[in-house]
Amino acid sequence: MxxxxxxxxxxxxxxxxxxxxxxxxxxxxxxxxxxxxxxxxxxxxxxxxxxxxxxxxxxxxxxxxxxxxxxxxxxxxxxxxxxxxxxxxxxxxxxxxxxxxxxxxxxxxxxxxxxxxxxxxxxxxxxxxxxxxxxxxxxxxxxxxxxxxxxxxxxxxxxxxxxxxxxIQHEQLTYNLLPKEFTMPQLHGLHQTILGEKLDRSRFQKKMIASGAFERLPKLQKDSPGRKPFQYRVKKA
The missing domain is CATH 3.90.79.10 (Nucleoside Triphosphate Pyrophosphohydrolase)
Structure with a gap:
């Protein structure tokens, strides 16, 4: 038009x-x-x-x-x-x-x-x-x-x-901002950016895993230095 x-x-x-x-x-x-x-x-x-x-x-x-x-x-x-x-x-x-x-x-x-x-x-x-x-x-x-x-x-x-x-305080939706497969450090950094505050990394990861929304993948990320964090994806409904 x-x-x-x-x-x-x-x-x-x-x-x-x-x-x-x-x-x-x-x-x-x-x-x-x-x-x-x-x-x-x-x-x-x-x-x-x-x-x-x-x-x-x-x-x-x-x-x-x-x-x-x-x-x-x-x-x-x-x-x-x-x-x-x-x-x-x-x-x-x-x-x-x-x-x-x-x-x-x-x-x-x-x-x-x-x-x-x-x-x-x-x-x-x-x-x-x-x-x-x-x-x-x-x-x-x-x-x-x-x-x-x-x-x-x-x-x-x-x-x-x-x-x-x-x-994001009561709903899992931030994964839409990330690639299909992501790490907990990536999700943690994203939440800190949105909230504008520091979040305890260990406590955050435990909370995310306990939510049951994410599935840990068997393969490890290859391109990060040091420890290789596991990758996750959203569980299929």
């Missing part, structure tokens, strides 16, 4: 006043990173709209697959962002002017929008980001060093960052 069709036909194709935004998080070189897209001089979250012919869940899966190239991406509902004044007239006006397009106050994009925000944990190395018809570039940013962002998207990212800290 080209931009002109998107502007002219969008309100007929998509559910009105509703969008989906994705906080896509990866783990690379010891840092939590968020995938962002560039439009103009600012960055924004990958997202999209819900076709009138699809469910919200199917729209979320579609948007994630389109943006990451992953066949079965992890995602989790984050929150609804729908303040009474959540419309972005100045941002859209700037975008239209910079692209030599006529801006109309009554365009459907200039209406108030409620967004259903989700966060997704992905394997950084397997994720193949793709820009859309309207994006200029993509990049991964450290969650603690976010660039200038459009609209309220920085608030959404920070909400996801805090939610992830809460969720």
């Amino acid at each position: 080209d931009f002109q069709e998107f502007i002219e036909q969008g309100e007929k194709l998509f559910l009105p006043n509703l969008s989906v935004d994705m906080v896509i998080i990866g783990f690379h070189e010891g840092e939590l990173k968020c995938l962002l897209l560039k439009i103009g001089d600012k960055w924004l979250l990958p997202g999209g709209y819900v076709f009138r012919t699809e469910s919200v869940e199917n729209a979320t899966v579609r948007i994630l697959r389109e943006r990451t190239g992953l066949k079965d991406p992890h995602f989790k509902f984050l929150s609804v962002f729908g303040g009474e004044d959540r419309k972005f007239t100045e941002e859209w006006k700037q975008f239209f002017v910079e692209n030599n397009l006529p801006f109309k106050e009554n365009t459907w994009l200039n209406d108030r929008f409620v967004t259903l925000a989700h966060y997704s944990l992905v394997d950084f190395e397997k994720t193949k980001p793709v820009i859309g018809n309207f994006d200029e570039a993509f990049a991964w940013f450290n969650l603690d060093e976010l660039p200038k962002m459009w609209m309220d998207h920085k608030e959404i990212v920070l909400t996801a960052k805090n939610r992830l800290k809460e969720d």
Whole structure:
């Protein structure tokens, strides 16, 4: 769909006043990173709209697959962002002017929008980001060093960052950020990064193994110096 069709036909194709935004998080070189897209001089979250012919869940899966190239991406509902004044007239006006397009106050994009925000944990190395018809570039940013962002998207990212800290206290999901096979030291380092605090290594490993979520593999890791830690993977359901 080209931009002109998107502007002219969008309100007929998509559910009105509703969008989906994705906080896509990866783990690379010891840092939590968020995938962002560039439009103009600012960055924004990958997202999209819900076709009138699809469910919200199917729209979320579609948007994630389109943006990451992953066949079965992890995602989790984050929150609804729908303040009474959540419309972005100045941002859209700037975008239209910079692209030599006529801006109309009554365009459907200039209406108030409620967004259903989700966060997704992905394997950084397997994720193949793709820009859309309207994006200029993509990049991964450290969650603690976010660039200038459009609209309220920085608030959404920070909400996801805090939610992830809460969720890992009672749910096993961080393995989505690691390769299919990983070591306990890798999992331990990841949790320390997410929580921003030191964790007793021995106690952490005992807790993870006691959870019953992981299966120890018979082969040992070959490329690490010193002791060769066992590799693990998530147990199949």
